[in-house]
Amino acid sequence: MRTLDQLNAAAKTVLVRVDFNVPLTAGKVADDTRIRASLPTIKELLSNGAKVVLMSHLGRPKGVDPSFSLAPVAPVLSGLLGEDVTFVEGLPSSDSTLARVKAAHYGGVLLLENVRFEKGEKKNDPQLSSRYARLADAFVLDAFGSAHREHASVVGVAKLLPSYAGRLMEKEVKALGRLLHSPKQPFWVVLGGAKVSDKIGVIRSLLPRVSGIAVGGAMAFTFIKAIGGQVGDSLAEDDKLELASSLLEEARSLQKKLLLPSDVVAAQKISGDAKTEVFPAFAVPNGWMGLDIGPETRATFADALSGARTVFWNGPMGVFETPPFDSGTLAIAEAIASLEAYSVVGGGDSVAAVNRLGFADKFSHVSTGGGASLEFLENGTLPGIEVLGGLTPEEV
Ligand code: ADP
Ligand code: MG
Numbered sequence: 001m002r003t004l005d006q007l008n009a010a011a012k013t014v015l016v017r018v019d020f021n022v023p024l025t026a027g028k029v030a031d032d033t034r035i036r037a038s039l040p041t042i043k044e045l046l047s048n049g050a051k052v053v054l055m056s057h058l059g060r061p062k063g064v065d066p067s068f069s070l071a072p073v074a075p076v077l078s079g080l081l082g083e084d085v086t087f088v089e090g091l092p093s094s095d096s097t098l099a100r101v102k103a104a105h106y107g108g109v110l111l112l113e114n115v116r117f118e119k120g121e122k123k124n125d126p127q128l129s130s131r132y133a134r135l136a137d138a139f140v141l142d143a144f145g146s147a148h149r150e151h152a153s154v155v156g157v158a159k160l161l162p163s164y165a166g167r168l169m170e171k172e173v174k175a176l177g178r179l180l181h182s183p184k185q186p187f188w189v190v191l192g193g194a195k196v197s198d199k200i201g202v203i204r205s206l207l208p209r210v211s212g213i214a215v216g217g218a219m220a221f222t223f224i225k226a227i228g229g230q231v232g233d234s235l236a237e238d239d240k241l242e243l244a245s246s247l248l249e250e251a252r253s254l255q256k257k258l259l260l261p262s263d264v265v266a267a268q269k270i271s272g273d274a275k276t277e278v279f280p281a282f283a284v285p286n287g288w289m290g291l292d293i294g295p296e297t298r299a300t301f302a303d304a305l306s307g308a309r310t311v312f313w314n315g316p317m318g319v320f321e322t323p324p325f326d327s328g329t330l331a332i333a334e335a336i337a338s339l340e341a342y343s344v345v346g347g348g349d350s351v352a353a354v355n356r357l358g359f360a361d362k363f364s365h366v367s368t369g370g371g372a373s374l375e376f377l378e379n380g381t382l383p384g385i386e387v388l389g390g391l392t393p394e395e396v
Contacts, residue, residue, distance in 0.1 A: 001173065001388045004041065007138055011106055013138035016041065016166065017153050018141035019368065020056035020073050021110075027067075029076045033355070034145070037368050039080060041142045041166035046083065046107060053101055053135055055092055055112040056143065058120070064091075064117045074111050086110045090118055092153075093131035101135050113147045115153040122151050129156030142166025143174075145369040147384030148376070158387040165388050168368065175344060175365035176376050181393065182340060184309035185211060190301065190332055192217025193315025193349065196240050196247075201378035203247055204316070211308075212257030216293045216300045216317035216328060220261050223248065224281055232266070232284030259304060263294030265318070265325065272322055285309060290292035293317025293328035311336050314347040314374065320356075320370035329347055329353050337362035346373035 007014070018038040023030040039056075045052050054077075061132070067362065074087040089099045090113040102112035104110055115121045120128035129152045139161040141147065146154050157163075163198040165173070178188075191199055196219040203213065215223060218235035225236045250301045251258040266288040267274035278294045279285065284312035293301070305311060314338060317328035336343050337359055345354050346367035360366050367373040376382050381391060 001170075001385055003055065003170050004044060004140065004167060007162070008165045009045050009048040009138070011049055011139040013051040013053060013101065013135065014045050014138045014140055015053045015055065015132065015157065015161070016045070016140040017143045017157075018054050018056050018144070018166075019145040020054075020070060020292050021058050021145065022073065024058075024072060024195075027072055029072055032076055032080065032238070035073060035077055035080060036366060037168050038142055038166075041140065041168060042081065042109065044167065045140070048111065049106055051101075051104055051106045052109045053112065054109065054158035055115050055132075057116045057146065057153070058114050060105055061114060061120070068114050068116070070111060070114050077111065081109065085108055088112050092135075093128055115151075118152070120152055122149075124150050124152050124156045125264055126156065128152045128364065129160055132157040134159035135289045136161060139163040140166045141384050141388060142168045143168050143384075144367075145372050147369070147382045148185070148372040150383045155383050155387045156240050157385070163284045163388055165385075169384070172367060172369060172373070173376070173391070176346070176367065176373060177310050177391070178342060179206075179344060179377060180209065180311065180380055183209060186308045187211055187310040187312075188305050188308040189213045190305070190311065190313040190336070191215050191315050191316045192219065192329075194218050194235065195361065196244055197236060197237060199315070199374070200247070202374050204250070205380075206312070207251060207254055207256055210256060212259060212304060213251070214259040214304055216261055216297070216301070218290075218390050219315065220281070220293075221290060223260050225260075229282035230284060230290045232286050234264075234266075234284055234288075234290040236280060257304070259295045259301065260345055261290075261297040262294045262300065265292040265294055265328070267325075270319055270325075272324070276324065283291070291322075292325040293331075298328055298331040301332060305335050305339065308339055308341045311339065311341050311343045312377075313343070313345045314350050316349055316353045319351075320353045326357070328351070330357050333357050333359040333362075346370070346377075369390055
């Protein structure tokens with residue numbers, strides 16, 4: 001994969017695809033994590049004398065929609081960089097945008113409008129890609145969180161300009177690559193979250209590489225139901241029972257441990273003041289929903305993890321958005337934080353949970369890519385990596 005090491009950026013206009021898909025509350029940036037993550041690449045290009053033109057998507061607008069404008073990001077980025085950032089209104093592919101880019105000086109930063117305002121963006125329209133390409137001399141992909149998408153601003157334009165991975169992209173690929181290529185053993189994976197169906201590819205890819213997988217969250221109920229447990233009104237995927245059985249069979253034949261919860265914290269509604277009770281995970285009464293892993297499970301999972309040298313965690317152990325159902329997730333965060341292991345957490349909600357519980361700095365790597373991290377662990381590469389030359393075994 002080509003990186004910034006190969007780009008001589010002096011007196012060049014460099015188009016950088018970043019991931020500024022930030023949450024907005026009342027028109028203000030509510031969390032600047034993704035903006036901060038892009039700073040090393042932007043600073044490096046500026047100090048090398050480039051004109052930096054940033055583009056990103058934000059949300060899922062249907063056509064041009066001012067409530068999805070990237071304008072609120074410009075002042076936040078400017079504050080973090082300590083440099084002026086010029087926001088360019090209008091479609092990124094428009095002639096007026098091209099004129100603004102041409103007129104700007106080297107050593108400056110411009111931020112273009114939301115690429116998803118463009119009809120051809122998600123279709124990877126070649127004409128749109130070439131209108132992006134005419135803006136710059138070189139292209140840098142630093143939006144790891146979008147690198148699994150074959151969109152015009154990710155792969156389309158990368159094919160038309162000399163293109164390179166930014167520092168964030170490089171860091172993510174290295175950190176996640178360590179999980180795939182000779183991870184230190186024991187290697188434990190903790191999986192949770194809503195659905196087994198979202199995580200099949202990752203389970204299949206990681207099973208042969210791990211010592212074991214501990215499964216919590218709602219997805220555990222699909223496994224429990226598949227082996228005859230009674231899950232009451234817990235969230236389970238009834239059309240995925242056979243799949244769950246076949247994953248259990250796969251784990252057995254590879255002689256890998258696949259741990260399921262033995263007890264759960266249940267309630268009759270998802271609410272902070274609901275009455276809670278602990279049931280065996282295989283015997284949740286009707287009318288009750290398992291909303292978190294129970295105390296015995298927390299101890300079992302922590303014990304399994306205790307000797308681990310490598311840990312990957314994706315998916316909260318319960319409905320962490322509604323305390324007290326965040327306790328199991330907190331217990332797992334504490335267990336991982338206490339290890340002397342290479343630890344990685346990935347997934348949109350998992351990272352939000354780790355941030356909210358104050359554990360982000362206890363992990364070796366907190367991935368900025370939700371779907372992209374999982375797809376990379378599944379396939380060992382991404383469309384956005386391939387378009388930059390792909391990986392050799394030494395690079396990961
Ligand atoms: P990530 O974004 O980290 O990949 P997911 O999107 O797969 O994670 O899952 C996160 C969601 O799973 C959260 O909204 C959480 O409330 C939900 N969840 C976890 N455990 C349960 C449960 N027992 N019952 C219902 N929802 C759950
Ligand atoms: Mg999620």
